[in-house]
Amino acid sequence: MILMAEVNWILYVVILAYLLVTLYLGYRGWKTTKDSEGYLVAGRKAHPYIMAMSYGATFISTSAIVGFGGTAGLFGMGLLWLTFFNIFVGIFIAFVVYGKRARKMGHNLKAMTFPELLGRRFDSRFIQWASGLVIFLGMPLYASVVLIGAARFMETTLSIDFDLALFIYSVIIAGYVIWGGLRAVMYTDAMQGTIMFVGMLLLLIMTYSHLGGIIPAHQALTNMAHMVPSSLAAQGHLGWTAMPAWGSPWSWTMISTIVLGVGIGALAMPQMAVRFMTVRSNRELNRGVLIGGIFILMMTGVAFAVGALSNVFFLQNQGNISINIAQGNADSIIPLYINAATPDWFVYLFMLTLLAAAMSTSSSQFHTQGSAIGRDVYETLTGKKGSQSVFITRIGIIVAVIVAVILGYILPDNIIARGTAIFFGLCASAFLPMYTLGLYWKGTTKAGAIAGLLTGTLVTVFWYLFIHKAEAVPLGVAKMLLGRDLLIEQMPWPVVDPILVALPMALIVTLVVSLITRKPEEEHLKGCFKGIR
């Protein structure tokens, strides 16, 4: 660990230089952002490298690296299933199957936000403002855990006050998002993505070479299976290079919440889907697939492999497994590992990597929340456009930042991965059925889309309050209303993630209601699907 007094001037110079470049890019974006289109979809002329790196850097945050990397330290390499989903679903399917149509339809409908795309596709103001509201209310949790991830690393590395780090960091992000809009966010994202790539590549090389190569490192981890604490073994943990016992609580959490919840949820993330509408043609998306695929492998692939392998390092050097070294808080595993296992210069570089990862995601989150409240809720409900809605958007961003910081002080340990999974799962259940059907099935009706949105959202909320143990027990709503912790105590329900129930239900409801309600006007569909083959 580096003590504050020992932190040399190089760190300050590096961070200062980084912040200056960030501010410069933010300023460049601000200078060229003159209207709401520039502010919301970057003028629709983003370069493929900028777009893909921005998508990737928004996708991957401190949540993925610190939170899920730490979760891999606890669960083991089974988390690589999430990496596979991240690449195959989050990049390949997202760009090729969803991105191209979303781009074209977004242009046809002149949509500037994700809720606006959905709202205009179904000719429904309700869909736009209700989706905006789901985003504005649901995203603070995700925004907050990203801030926590960055602040945890600073706390461990610099031994500085967690609260102070959180505060300074939030002020910087708020500044450039408020003044620059999406164009500024995308420029800085691309630079930050590049820094992240270099940092993670070096971390991979260092970890494997430190542990004697790829196969010896994995073998050492395999040989540690007998060291799984008995409390975890009882829940189905079979070692760090083995899947959990099928049907055990551990396997439900890993597969339903972490792999499926986050893996599928990425498709319907508003801050990522809006990026498809920023490019000029499908060619940019084709190129983006190449850049995005490598980028994500290097991010979550490395974070999860290294997170799991940290157990070998800590056993060899400190005689204990990672989660014990981290005193039970998985969120601290990656910061502790980096500080213990890598040279000082790398710790600085990695801090920059994480700062970049957090800033790129946070800025997009705040930007999305701001546009959700300004454009989707305020403009749709009042019908007032122009400078007033840009003003409300900026106010929305400030509110979003304040709420995220307050949550950052309140939320408990071990929250980063879970908080992320909750928001990803919510977006998947609420938006994915109407987004998918809206892009591919002309028979989807306005009533069907609304019914699906309400089903997905309400079932998810209900499940968290009454069924899913990890949230229902601490929230205490079931206890208050029913007099007991959970509505259903019978296994496996308390560990089944809402996405497994809410998403299929929402999909079925959207389909069934669409089949029995009035078809949309042919003229309207023509406008939506113009140029889509």
Add this chain to the structure above:
Amino acid sequence: MLGIDDPWIWGVYLLCVLSAILCVVYGIIYWNREGELEAIEIKETSAWEESAEEMQEKELGL
């Protein structure tokens, strides 16, 4: 395989690399495709730019 006994784990380790390779191959094959804009899209783009300028005037008085 790779020092890992469970086929579900070494399998997914390889699957991650393969899916990234899929993205690379797709990107290379389609690198230059679908870039051409149809006449209608060019018209749309210019209409867009006009409306953007209009919006700019209205919103910011520039």
